[in-house]
Amino acid sequence: MRNTVKTTTTTAVLAAGALTLGLSACGSDNESGSGASGPLIVAASPLPHAEILTFVKDNLAEEAGLDLEVKEFTDYVTPNTATEDGSVGANFFQTQPYLDDFNKKNGTHIVPLVDVHLEPLGLYSNKVEKADELRNGATVAVPNDTVNEGRALQLLAANGLITLKEGVGTAATPADVTKNPKDLEFKELEAAQTPRSLEDVDAAVVNGNYAIEVDLKPSEDALVLESAKGNPNINLLAVKEGNEDDPRVKQLAELLTSDEVRKFIEDTYSGSVVPSF
Known part of the structure; x- marks a missing residue:
């Protein structure tokens, strides 16, 4: 029922100790996806986040002029450290409460861009x-x-x-x-x-x-x-502070909240993932 993610790179679960390594790693804009030119690399959990992004990549991105790459992670730490150090240009895996707690504990500067969906616990x-x-x-x-x-x-x-x-x-x-x-x-x-x-x-x-x-x-x-009504745990697209106006992430935010993505979520997940837009 689900598309196969062919263009992603999956990482193993990394220990929390990788935080210091992640925060010290830096690359050039073209390598990291954090510059305003070149492909936008987005860190995501495999399901449903990378699957939703792959739908965007395969069906919407080219027409919108967006060069999108999806990089999969299986933990909840590395997508934020990679966004902080510029290894990726954005991430899509977390909720606002988790993001707030992560920034507070790790001194990172990740900010939300747009709400996309709820995954009921x-x-x-x-x-x-x-x-x-x-x-x-x-x-x-x-x-x-x-x-x-x-x-x-x-x-x-x-x-x-x-x-x-x-x-x-x-x-x-x-x-x-x-x-x-x-x-x-x-x-x-x-x-x-x-x-x-x-x-x-x-x-x-x-x-x-x-x-x-x-x-x-x-x-x-x-x-x-979990009930979806009044639930604060909406999954969101996030970027490092200062990159909110990157035209690539603004374009992705628009595509992620399109009617086409709403229909994909509803048809694919049958209530297990709920659009929030």
């Missing part, structure tokens, strides 16, 4: 079919980065599995759980590993893009799923 299990069937003492895997862990715990709280301290928002951690009727145990994992933990835990909270990568269908397979 979901709770999945290979052992039960309903959330209330989780056994007492069940182990639930959650992402270990600040924003996505808080988002996961908010999902569990919204569905009555736990209660959190009032006002903690996406900064919530397991220490903020005030009521835990089922005595759930939380296993904190790198976000990309949560779907692969399903054989070892009772349930896992999985980001939408990682769910799709392992052929989970959030709209059908999730025990509980």
Whole structure:
């Protein structure tokens, strides 16, 4: 059902220690994609971000005069460090809360350009079919980065599995759980590993893009799923501060919020990815 991404380069998951290396690496404008001429190189998670970008590349970019290259990353760190150091000209993989937290912790200067879509976070299990069937003492895997862990715990709280301290928002951690009727145990994992933990835990909270990568269908397979209404976790196109007026990224922003991309998202993902424009 999905197009094969033929023009991308996939990287392995990199440790957080790569931050210092990434921030020190610099290249020329033509090599990095950060200059106003040459191809625009965009860092993206494989699904759905790179797939959406590849649709733009194959169907819309040439007519719009945009030379677009897509570079895939399987982690949530390197796309931002690569954007900061100029290795790529933009990235498409993250939400505003995650971006704000990343900039604060790493001293980076990445800014949002345009909102594109929502990937609802979901709770999945290979052992039960309903959330209330989780056994007492069940182990639930959650992402270990600040924003996505808080988002996961908010999902569990919204569905009555736990209660959190009032006002903690996406900064919530397991220490903020005030009521835990089922005595759930939380296993904190790198976000990309949560779907692969399903054989070892009772349930896992999985980001939408990682769910799709392992052929989970959030709209059908999730025990509980984030609501799109009023959700701040919209995935966005981002650039390094100062590059907002690059005509290439402005053109890409326009294409990513076109009627053609809306139809592609709706037809391809059937509610597992929701356009936000």
